[in-house]
Amino acid sequence: MKVYKALTIAGSDSGGGAGIQADLKTFQELGVYGMSALTAVTAQNTLGVQGVYPLEPAAVARQLDSIGEDLTPDAVKTGMLFSSEIIRKVSDGIRRYGWKNLVVDPVMVAKGGSPLLQQEAVRALAQYLLPLALVTTPNIPEAEIIAGMTIAGIDDCKEAARRIAEMGSRYVVVKGGHGAEPGAVTDVLYDGTEFTYIESPRIDTPHTHGTGCTYSAALAAELAKGRTTDEAVKTAKAFIRAAIEDGLGIGSGHGPTNHFAYMRRLRGEGVGDND
Numbered sequence: 001m002k003v004y005k006a007l008t009i010a011g012s013d014s015g016g017g018a019g020i021q022a023d024l025k026t027f028q029e030l031g032v033y034g035m036s037a038l039t040a041v042t043a044q045n046t047l048g049v050q051g052v053y054p055l056e057p058a059a060v061a062r063q064l065d066s067i068g069e070d071l072t073p074d075a076v077k078t079g080m081l082f083s084s085e086i087i088r089k090v091s092d093g094i095r096r097y098g099w100k101n102l103v104v105d106p107v108m109v110a111k112g113g114s115p116l117l118q119q120e121a122v123r124a125l126a127q128y129l130l131p132l133a134l135v136t137t138p139n140i141p142e143a144e145i146i147a148g149m150t151i152a153g154i155d156d157c158k159e160a161a162r163r164i165a166e167m168g169s170r171y172v173v174v175k176g177g178h179g180a181e182p183g184a185v186t187d188v189l190y191d192g193t194e195f196t197y198i199e200s201p202r203i204d205t206p207h208t209h210g211t212g213c214t215y216s217a218a219l220a221a222e223l224a225k226g227r228t229t230d231e232a233v234k235t236a237k238a239f240i241r242a243a244i245e246d247g248l249g250i251g252s253g254h255g256p257t258n259h260f261a262y263m264r265r266l267r268g269e270g271v272g273d274n275d
């Protein structure tokens with residue numbers, strides 16, 4: 001049996017709903033062996049972020065070397081990268097080992113507003129990481145910052161996707177969770193030529209902690225298994241839709257999405273005892 005392997009390069013969320021923890025749970029659910037290189041430790045729960053402790057850039061580089069010297073990921077995703085120094089180490093590592101199928105989730109702030117990327121690091125992200133990306137998955141506020149424009153509707157999402165593709169990302173998905181459309185969420189996929197709209201009903205829930213991490217991890221897992229980008233984007237959307245629909249009301253703030261939901265439904269099981 002071929003073992004498909006995916007690597008996440010991201011921060012730790014002690015609460016388990018976002019970051020490395022969300023990524024590894026998602027890889028596991030989708031049948032992919034997960035590996036991780038930590039960029040930062042966050043002290044976090046459903047109420048917010050209580051502390052951010054970045055790792056030394058050399059510690060990030062060393063983790064990538066340990067993986068690269070011995071293991072070959074079939075896909076890689078990046079999440080919280082925190083600083084331009086860490087971004088440089090990450091892009092150096094990805095280039096050194098020739099890793100393909102890179103999904104860049106340009107994480108900038110946590111849902112409560114705590115910064116997870118230093119402002120001056122946005123340039124480094126665009127300069128060093130986007131040219132290596134197969135797919136970049138900004139939410140609307142991230143797309144506004146990277147593309148340098150305000151987004152007020154679908155046409156603006158398309159323009160931002162075009163600009164981000166020009167920076168070197170082969171595909172771009174501008175995710176619609178922060179959009180103003182009542183009742184619906186539209187993600188805009190751009191392949192450098194054409195746009196595809198991935199729509200779903202807007203789920204009314206406070207339990208959306210980790211949606212972006214989970215979505216990009218599902219995308220990377222599917223790419224690791226050899227799916228095309230179009231197929232991977234569809235499955236990632238189905239995975240996150242189920243995870244939000246069955247969101248977990250644990251903790252007293254914004255609960256995490258339900259990483260079990262997609263596979264439980266495929267197996268014909270109910271939502272289980274988690275909620």
Ligand SMILES: Nc1ncnc2c1ncn2[C@@H]1O[C@H](COP(=O)(O)OP(=O)(O)O)[C@@H](O)[C@H]1O
Pocket residue numbers: 138139140175176177178185186187200201202203204205208210211212213215237240241244
């Ligand atoms: N309320 C919601 N209902 C349905 N889908 C959602 C909702 N919020 C986010 N999504 C989906 O979750 C994924 C992550 O979107 P988004 O919330 O925009 O990103 P982020 O978590 O990075 O802010 C996207 O595929 C988006 O369509």
Ligand SMILES: Cc1ncc(COP(=O)(O)O)c(N)n1
Pocket residue numbers: 010011012013018019020042044079080107109110111116208209210211212213214
């Ligand atoms: C360590 C870490 N990485 C990323 C996020 C963003 O989470 P979301 O997916 O909700 O945007 C987070 N809250 N913490």
